[in-house]
Amino acid sequence: MADTICRTLRDGGLEGEHAPALTIKDSKASPFGFDVFNYVLTQLSNHILAGKSQSRGLVVVAYSRSPSFYVDLLKRRGIDIASSHDWIHILDCYTDPLGWKNRLIDKDISQEASSLSSFCQDVRNLDKLYSLIIEQGKGLIGQGKDRFSIAIDLVSEMVRHASISSVAGILSNLRSHDQVSSIFWLLHSDLHEIKFTSVLEYLSSMVASVEPFNQAAFGQRVDLENLSMLEQNFRKGKFHVRFKRRNGRVRVMCEEILVELAGIKFTPVLSEDEIINQRLLPKVQFNLQLSEEERNERAKVVLPFEHQGNGKPIQIYDGRRSLGENKEEALVSTGKLQPDEDSGKGQIIYFRDSDDEMPDSDEDPDDDLDI
C-alpha cells in the first residue's frame, strides 16, 4: 500500500490535471512520519533514475535536515548523488532560514552552495520560495514538456514563518503548475490547529497518517504495565492512507509499520480486509449490506433486456407485473404481456459486459472516461 502511494506519485498527473499530492502526517505518539517521508523519497528517486516515472527531476525543499543528510540517506540506499546529481536539487531552508548566519560571519555562505543544493535565506517570503522551487525544477528538466517532482520535508516548519493561507497558497500553486508531476510533504499534526491539517488534507489527493500501535498507552505516566506498550509504540505503528479518486470516491487502506535498523517496513494488517471495510461503513439507519439470502435472490433477478437463451420468449419486466409464475408478490396486473411487441419495429440487444462489481474493487469504472 505504501507502494501504491509511490506508484501514484511515480505516474504523476494527466495533462491539464493537478499533480497528485501526498500529505504524510504523524504525531508525538508515533513519530515515524519522517521515516515514511524518506521511504517515499527513496522510492521516487529510484523511479526517476530508472526512467520509469513521469517526472525527470526532484526538488527537495529541506527544512528539517541539512542537504548532507539527504546525500547520506540516498547513499545508504544505493543512490550516490554526490557524484551524479543532474536529476535532483536540494533547496536548503535548514542551514540559514532567517539569514542570521549571513549577517554574522564575514564570508558569504551562499558561495558555498553547490550545484546539488542552494540556500534559501528568507523562508518568510513564500513568493520567493515558490520562484526558487520552480526555477530549480526547470533547471533540472530543461526546456520542453518534461516535469519534475517536489518533496517538502516539513510543512510544520514552513507554517511557523508564514500564515496558513500563504502556505496553502504556495502548495496549491505548486500542485497546479503544469510542469510539476507530483508533490509530497510531511507535517506533525499535533503542532497545528485542526484547521491547518484539514486545509492540507483538502489539498491532497492522498493522505497517509501514522498512528500509534497502542493508542491507550499514550499520555500516561510510565509504569510497568504500559512500558511494554510504549516500547511497542516506539517500534511499530499503524499506517492509514486515504486515496481520493478523480471521480470523488474515497478509498481507505491500512497497513502496519515496523521501524527497523535498515529503515521502515510496511506489512499488511493481520485482520481481514472485510472487518476493516465494515468498520468504515457509515453508521446510518438503513442496512447497506446484503445477507446471504439476499445475495442469492439478487443473483436470481433477471435483468431487463437480457436474453434468456433458453427458448422462452423474452419477458420484458416493465415494473408493473410479476416476472414469472414463481413470484408471489401481489402486483396489480393491468394487461397481458406482449412478448412480440417489439418485433418488426426494432430490437434491443443487450450484452452484459461485466459481472456485478463488488464495492471495494480496485478498478475505477470511470477511469476510461475521456472527460
Add this chain to the structure above:
Amino acid sequence: MENQNLNLLDRALGLDGPSEPWPLSGRVVLIEDCVETSGSFVLHQLVKRSLSPTSSNVIIFVAFANPFSHYDRILRKLGCNLVTQRDNKRFIFFDMLMLRCPDVDEGKSSEGGLVLLYEKILKTICGLPGDKKDYVTIMIDDISLVEVAANGGSDYVLDFLHYCHALTSEFDCSLITLNHEDIYSSMERPTLILQMEYLADILIKAEPLSTGLATDVHGQLTVLNKGTSHRLGRSGNKIHNFHYKVKENTVEYFYPGSRV
C-alpha cells in the same frame, strides 16, 4: 569510560561504549522534568561524563538558571572541578542570568538578543583549536528561562533552537537542553515543548512514580533513544526505564524492585 563506574543512565545513553567518537556527537538531547522531580541532576551527570579525562569534549554551558558557583559546588561533590576545566578551556560558561535587552523596540530586541547569543556560540566554536572543534557539547539550562528572556516569544526561541540544531549537523556537536514539562501542561497545544520533542534524538523524562511519593525512590527516568539516522548510520529505537535516588554526592539508578 572503562575506568569509571557506569550507571544505568550512562548505559541508556550509549556512554558505556568507546568514548571516541563521543556517542552523543551530532545528537540532540532533551531533558524534561517537573516540579516534583527536578531533572537538573541529569544535566550535572552529563557535564561530568563530558568532562571525563578520557574524552576530548568542550562544553559551552549557557546558564539562564544559576550562576557558575552553583554548578561548581554541585560538580565538585560529583568529583569534577569546574574551575580547573574552565581554566583549561574545556568548560566555557555563558552567564545569561542578566540577559535583558535594553533596546526600545520590544519585539525586535527579543529576537536580537537570541541572534547575539547564537553569534556568541558560533564564534566560540569557530574560535576553538582545530582538534577541539569536533567535540563540542552545547548545554542550555534551561529553555523556559530562555523564553522568559525573550519576553515570551516562543517563536524566537524555536528559531534559536533551530539554529543550534543546525550547529549539530555542521560541527557534529551535541545539544543538551532542559525544559519543564508541567509549565506547558495546561496549554491546549504546547507547541514549544512539542517542537523540542520532535527535534530531540534522545528524550530523558524525569517524573514521579505512578504510585506516588516514596522515601527510597525519588522518581523514575524514562530514556527514549530515537536512534535517528545520523552519520554513524541508524541505531534502533530503544526505550529504558528505571528509578533513581538523588544523594548528597551521587545519584543512584536502579531497576524497579531491585533495591533491597
